[in-house]
Amino acid sequence: MRKQKFVSESFVRMTELVLPNDTNTLNNLMGGRMMHLMDVAAAISAQRHSNRIVVTASVDNVSFREGIKLGSVVTLEAKVTRAFSSSMEVHIDVWAEDIPSGTKIKSNEAFFTFVAVDQSGRPIDVPEAVPETHEEISHYDGALRRRQLRLVLAGRLKPQDATELKAMFDLE
Secondary structure, eight states: OOEEEEEEGOEEEEEOOOGGGBBOSSBBBOOHHHHHHHHHHHHHHHHHHHHEEEEEEEEEEEOSSSOOEEEEEEEEEEEEEEOOOEEEEEEEEEEETTTTTTTTEEEEEEEEEEEEEEEEEEOOOOOOOOOOHHHHHHHHHHHHHHHHHHHHTSSSGGGOOOOHHHHHHHOO
């Protein structure tokens, strides 16, 4: 049985220090390491929401705005934006902080999709996500369009059946 859960219950904040082993030859955090950290934070958020084992289904709309320097403190904030039958969309914001200079910038963000699975690896229903704040409602409302776009791009939904996407471009 699916129960409702508030989006805020899935919130995860994870903090890491950028060490030499995490950097490229420019002393910036490697993109692959960033993706790993984002996947971990998002998975914890999805698990917290569903109370189930989750697997990564897709990653989209990843932006790398600013390099993150060696010695920076990286804070990842992840939250489920919407739940469907067995899948959940998770939004992640990444902040980079240079403690000595006192600067903090938003360096990355992304949307990940996770599927909750049972012990046999089969998809299982998840609770609905109930948004509360203006930002949560905005992410919740956009999640169906992003989901339809993912499904169209993956060939799992015909473009003519993507009603939310079509409505965006309906000029009548």
